[in-house]
Amino acid sequence: MRSLHGCPAPAKLNLFLHIVGRRADGYHLLQSVFQLIERGDTLDFDLRADGRIHRTNDVPGVPEDADLIVRALQRLAAAYRERHGRAAPGIDVAVHKILPMGGGLGGGSSDAATALMAANHLWQGGFSDGELMEIGLPLGADIPFFIYGRTAFVEGVGEAMQPVDGPDCWYVVLEPGVSVPTPAIFAAEDLTRDTKPVRIADFPEANLLSEFGKNDLQAVASRLFPPVAQAIEWLGQYGAARMTGSGACVFCALPGEAQADQVLGQVPTRWRAWKARSLMQHPLKSLLQNNEL
Numbered sequence: 001m002r003s004l005h006g007c008p009a010p011a012k013l014n015l016f017l018h019i020v021g022r023r024a025d026g027y028h029l030l031q032s033v034f035q036l037i038e039r040g041d042t043l044d045f046d047l048r049a050d051g052r053i054h055r056t057n058d059v060p061g062v063p064e065d066a067d068l069i070v071r072a073l074q075r076l077a078a079a080y081r082e083r084h085g086r087a088a089p090g091i092d093v094a095v096h097k098i099l100p101m102g103g104g105l106g107g108g109s110s111d112a113a114t115a116l117m118a119a120n121h122l123w124q125g126g127f128s129d130g131e132l133m134e135i136g137l138p139l140g141a142d143i144p145f146f147i148y149g150r151t152a153f154v155e156g157v158g159e160a161m162q163p164v165d166g167p168d169c170w171y172v173v174l175e176p177g178v179s180v181p182t183p184a185i186f187a188a189e190d191l192t193r194d195t196k197p198v199r200i201a202d203f204p205e206a207n208l209l210s211e212f213g214k215n216d217l218q219a220v221a222s223r224l225f226p227p228v229a230q231a232i233e234w235l236g237q238y239g240a241a242r243m244t245g246s247g248a249c250v251f252c253a254l255p256g257e258a259q260a261d262q263v264l265g266q267v268p269t270r271w272r273a274w275k276a277r278s279l280m281q282h283p284l285k286s287l288l289q290n291n292e293l
């Protein structure tokens with residue numbers, strides 16, 4: 001096989017996100033339920049013979065060397081050389097981005113996770129999911145989750161995962177039109193860092209999960225970026241609206257597509273908004289297993 005085109009890189013929502021402590025190195029310890037959704041970027045991969053890793057299209061604001069996709073593939077190539085005693089074959093990658101950057105949807109991490117899984121397949125690297133997670137984690141805390149590929153209760157800084165029953169529902173997502181820098185939110189003095197740890201046994205049934213707990217990053221993001229607060233207030237008319245990740249996007253769960261369409265029909269024109277269904281499994285996994293790309 002020489003190419004894999006149309007590889008999905010779905011977004012995630014943090015149904016709740018608690019900060020339960022802080023590590024000695026300053027990183028925050030989280031508890032969160034991560035939910036995949038049916039909207040994301042798409043990536044195309046073509047094998048090269050000269051060992052080069054090359055992104056073939058422009059991504060505004062992300063130079064090729066800084067792209068998490070390219071950096072993840074470089075780390076995979078280094079691991080490949082160590083394991084196989086020869087250089088990795090090389091790869092061209094094109095990314096069709098639709099997810100906003102700094103949106104809390106995990107777009108960069110999802111792109112990188114898809115790149116690791118697709119290149120491992122094309123190169124016949126033989127790396128397990130656990131090994132790909134280790135290769136990806138230093139680049140983005142959400143990368144292990146995307147490789148894990150199903151609804152999960154995530155702890156630590158993103159490395160500890162347990163499966164949970166995800167909801168079958170639709171989400172309306174608002175893009176408030178600002179890009180939130182994650183470091184600024186975690187650095188804020190008024191951030192709540194001592195939420196009491198929860199256990200899976202405390203969770204309500206799957207469809208009510210996005211009303212459980214809170215997002216501890218939301219108050220700081222709302223203060224620093226008023227459009228986030230405005231979006232939460234507006235969407236809150238239709239259900240339990242909250243922010244995902246470190247923002248800026250805001251979401252609300254609805255039982256069906258018709259209800260999601262009704263909300264979408266009311267969204268003021270100043271916001272981009274869309275609907276997406278909850279996803280049970282990362283779609284790339286079955287596509288690769290069944291050689292369907």
Ligand SMILES: C[C@](O)(CO)[C@H](O)COP(=O)(O)OP(=O)(O)OC[C@H]1O[C@@H](n2ccc(N)nc2=O)[C@H](O)[C@@H]1O
Binds near residue numbers: 027028141182
């Ligand atoms: C909040 C989440 O979006 C939840 O999905 C992620 O944990 C964010 O993880 P990420 O995208 O890998 O975060 P980065 O953009 O690399 O983090 C930027 C900075 O935020 C701070 N940071 C990030 C994650 C974390 N658990 N604790 C932190 O204190 C660190 O100062 C870090 O240098």
Ligand SMILES: Nc1ncnc2c1ncn2[C@@H]1O[C@H](COP(=O)(O)OP(=O)(O)OP(=O)(O)O)[C@@H](O)[C@H]1O
Binds near residue numbers: 066068069
């Ligand atoms: N392939 C990529 N796609 C998007 N952003 C990338 C990529 N590679 C590097 N980046 C950088 O990572 C930053 C964060 O992008 P990303 O879309 O992952 O944020 P996010 O959705 O807020 O993520 P999170 O939920 O993990 O906080 C961007 O501002 C960009 O500079």
